[in-house]
Structures are given as structure tokens and as C-alpha cells.
Amino acid sequence: MNVTTRVKLSTMMFLEFFIWGGWFVTLGPFLAATLKASGAQSGEVFSTQSWGAIIAPFIIGLIADRYFNAEKILGVLHIVGAILMYQMYKATDITVFYPYVLGYMIIYMPTLALVNSVSFNQMGDPEKEFSSIRIFGTIGWIIAGLIISFIFHWDSPEGIAAGALQKTFLMSGIASAILGVFSFTLPATPPTATEGKVSVSKMLGLDALKLLKDKNFLIFFIASILICIPLAFYYQNASQFLTEVKMDNPTGKMTIGQVSEVLFLLCIPIFFKKFGFKWTILVGMLAWAVRYTLFAYGNAGDLSFMLLIGIALHGVCYDFFFVSGQIYTDSKAGEQYKSAAQGMITLATYGVGMLIGFFVAGKISDAYKTADGHNWNMVWLTPAGIAAVVFVLFILLFNEKKTAVEAKA
Known part of the structure; x- marks a missing residue:
């Protein structure tokens, strides 16, 4: 080039x-x-x-x-x-x-x-x-x-x-x-x-639905949708939360999450090779629960470090779940369904999963609205609990020992 x-x-x-x-x-x-x-x-x-x-x-x-x-x-x-x-x-x-x-x-x-x-x-x-x-x-x-x-x-x-x-x-x-x-x-x-005719099912990645016959992939697919509910809370509420608790320069400090994303992206191949797909994605799930717990109990004063750590965990939350998930999907799909499988996961996560997530986040925000803002402790403990439940279900139900990608490694 x-x-x-x-x-x-x-x-x-x-x-x-x-x-x-x-x-x-x-x-x-x-x-x-x-x-x-x-x-x-x-x-x-x-x-x-x-x-x-x-x-x-x-x-x-x-x-x-x-x-x-x-x-x-x-x-x-x-x-x-x-x-x-x-x-x-x-x-x-x-x-x-x-x-x-x-x-x-x-x-x-x-x-x-x-x-x-x-x-x-x-x-x-x-x-x-x-x-x-x-x-x-x-x-x-x-x-x-x-x-x-x-x-x-x-x-x-x-x-x-x-x-x-x-x-x-x-x-x-x-x-x-x-x-x-x-x-x-x-x-x-x-x-x-x-x-020739355009296949709607191919555009939406629905040709890859046959992958759901695999129990482990089905569990991963459902977990991907569910984990997007906590993700939606971050996109919808994080900036408003930091503003309401009066953190200085909240938008600028939220860019720590993007810096973290770049750094942890470099760690994925090493972590994936050493610990495998299951534990890589579990670390991503756990990071969501930890992040929101930090948000729930931190503040912009003496505990501001908890909020900054929560923001910095964005790289682990996003990369270890979504990027490793894309790698796993690619390894399971095979040549014929690679594009369709990625399209299906994108539709499930950014489409269905986050659509549900934004709806839930909006309802929870209204439920804990107060005269001077929000009861952020309860707002953040909700997605922390959801992420923890998904973590437990995944660790119990996902039993695959080695993926094609891990075997190559």
C-alpha cells in the first residue's frame, strides 16, 4: 500500500x-x-x-x-x-x-x-x-x-x-x-x-443459524445477547452518571476506555492461547460485573479511583468478550458461513441484545430517579447482577474444552 x-x-x-x-x-x-x-x-x-x-x-x-x-x-x-x-x-x-x-x-x-x-x-x-x-x-x-x-x-x-x-x-x-x-x-x-436475487437471510447472517445446533455455540449465542444488556447501561448512563456525581472533565476521562481497548486488544492473542476461549470470555463477563460494582460504590471524591478503574476496564469488558467471541465464531463457522456467522452475531448483539438493553436501562433509570438525580448505586448494581448471572450460567453450561483456533495455537 x-x-x-x-x-x-x-x-x-x-x-x-x-x-x-x-x-x-x-x-x-x-x-x-x-x-x-x-x-x-x-x-x-x-x-x-x-x-x-x-x-x-x-x-x-x-x-x-x-x-x-x-x-x-x-x-x-x-x-x-x-x-x-x-x-x-x-x-x-x-x-x-x-x-x-x-x-x-x-x-x-x-x-x-x-x-x-x-x-x-x-x-x-x-x-x-x-x-x-x-x-x-x-x-x-x-x-x-x-x-x-x-x-x-x-x-x-x-x-x-x-x-x-x-x-x-x-x-x-x-x-x-x-x-x-x-x-x-x-x-x-x-x-x-x-x-441474481439477493438473499435476505444471507444479508442478515441467517444462513448461519445451523450453527445453533451446536449446544456450546447456542450457549455462547444466548450469552452474547444477554451480556449486551449490561453493555447498554454503560453507553446510556455512564456519561450522565459521571456528570451527575460531578467528576471533572467526564468526557475526556471516558477516553481512558478507548486507550484501554487498544492495549487489551494486543493481549487477546496471548491470553487466548494460554487460557483458551472459555476463560478469555469469562474474564470479559466478570469484568462487566466488577466495573458496575465499582461504579455503584465509587464517587468523584476520595473514591474517584474506583470510577477511573471502572472506565479503564472497558478494554477487558469489550475486547475479551466481543473480539474473542468474533474469533470463536469464525473458528466454528467454517469457510462457507464465515461472513454469515459474523453478520448473525452482529445482528444478535448490536441489534437484538442492545435493543433489549436500552429498554431495560431506561426503565431502571426511571425507577431509581430522585429529586436531585438518580440512586446510582441501585442503577449500577442491576447490570452488575445481570453480568454476574450470565457469568455463572456460562461457566456451568459451556463445556467445550478446545476450539479450532486453540488447537491451531
Whole structure:
């Protein structure tokens, strides 16, 4: 890959995740403080991510894979996304905001697959080259959080009171417009689908349902859906929680989670080889329970270290469960169902699992709402308990001793 192409792909990844990190992290406190949304209403807004994940395969399968170059679809989607983001910036009521955020997530979620397609199309050895490009996406997410907290201070108590979080949508909208225009300069990535009817089941990964006949894979599949319920609590409530307990620069400090994600990603091959899939994924499950327990009993004062450790556990929580799960799925699927199996797991987790999770998180937030905020102790102990139950069930029911990947190792 030449230097020009590498720079373009790295810039694309940086902007792709700068956009997402620039508004999604602070969405919770924005909805509560600026739009006065209830927990249930916030859950509905966050669930638009799941609806986007469910609809995305249709956009990719029916349009991008068959009729138009991926980089051109990427450009159009981000330009439309910039327009929707501007409407979100101007919205002053949750009923006005919701249709725009739903439309935006339906537009944005397909771009996550498109940036990968554009990247892979330029690589001779994706296994070695992709990580060095993808890491710029994580850097983009981190930079967005640092800008919000340490440059503009939009997430400070004074900034939130003044409605400054609304400006995050303007910042992300500008970045979306830039990426939209920039996408048309990216290397050509022509459609790859063959002629003929498009299989809906193949687009959604349903061709891989036969894998569920394997008891251990079925247990893993169900556990993947269930563990997304605690995951949804983090996305929906963490930023609002840190804001309410008055932690300084909460958005900036939440980027510790992304740094952790990069570091623990490097540890997975070693841990996977030494301890195997079952114990790797169990560590990920346990980390969710530990993280939320730390959130439940920590504070922004003398116990602030507990909150920071909870944030830093994001790498273990996410990488050890989801990334190792993707590796396990790949090893079980075989060549014929590799893509379908990954699509099925994505639909189950980011679609079904998190859709349930955001609904539950919204209801729990409302149930423990108080006059001056929330009873965060009880809010966090709920997902901690769910993660602990999933951990126990998995350790008892999942009996596979060695996977294909472990055997190779």
C-alpha cells in the first residue's frame, strides 16, 4: 500500500469515529439536561443505534454491494448525515429530536461496514495491515472526547447548564460533511455482488443459524445477547452518571476506555492461547460485573479511583468478550458461513441484545430517579447482577474444552 492511500484510509477512519465519539458519549447528559428526557425516552433514543444495526445489512446488501462504489455510498451517506446532525443540533424537544436521530443512525451504521470495505479493498494482507489503519478510528474517538472536555469544556457543569452540549452535534455534523466530501477522493471500491436475487437471510447472517445446533455455540449465542444488556447501561448512563456525581472533565476521562481497548486488544492473542476461549470470555463477563460494582460504590471524591478503574476496564469488558467471541465464531463457522456467522452475531448483539438493553436501562433509570438525580448505586448494581448471572450460567453450561483456533495455537 502506498503512502498516499495509507494516509487517505487513516484519515477516513479518524473522521468516521471522531464523528461518532463527538456526540454519542455525551448524549445521555444532553438528553437529560437539555431536552429533559426521561430514562425511557433516553432508552428509545439510544436504541436507534440498534435499529440502525438491524437495517444496515439491507442498505449494504441491496445497494452498496450491488450497484454503486462503496466510497461513493459512504460520501452520500455522510453528507446526508451532516444535514440530519444539523437538525439534531437545532432540536429543542425530544419529540422533534427523535426522528432525526433515528434517521441519522440508519444512515450512519452502514458506514461502519463501508469504511472496512474500502480499506480491505486496498490491502494485500488485511490481517497485518488493517489494525494499523483501524487504530486511527480509536484515536479519532479519543480526540473528540478530549476536545469536548479540555478545549471547549462543554461537559462542565457550567457548560451543561448553558446548553453547550448541543454544540457537539454541530461539531460532528461539520466532521460528517468533511468526510462526505473527502470520501469521493478515496480509492475506488466497486460493487462485488454477483448478479441474481439477493438473499435476505444471507444479508442478515441467517444462513448461519445451523450453527445453533451446536449446544456450546447456542450457549455462547444466548450469552452474547444477554451480556449486551449490561453493555447498554454503560453507553446510556455512564456519561450522565459521571456528570451527575460531578467528576471533572467526564468526557475526556471516558477516553481512558478507548486507550484501554487498544492495549487489551494486543493481549487477546496471548491470553487466548494460554487460557483458551472459555476463560478469555469469562474474564470479559466478570469484568462487566466488577466495573458496575465499582461504579455503584465509587464517587468523584476520595473514591474517584474506583470510577477511573471502572472506565479503564472497558478494554477487558469489550475486547475479551466481543473480539474473542468474533474469533470463536469464525473458528466454528467454517469457510462457507464465515461472513454469515459474523453478520448473525452482529445482528444478535448490536441489534437484538442492545435493543433489549436500552429498554431495560431506561426503565431502571426511571425507577431509581430522585429529586436531585438518580440512586446510582441501585442503577449500577442491576447490570452488575445481570453480568454476574450470565457469568455463572456460562461457566456451568459451556463445556467445550478446545476450539479450532486453540488447537491451531
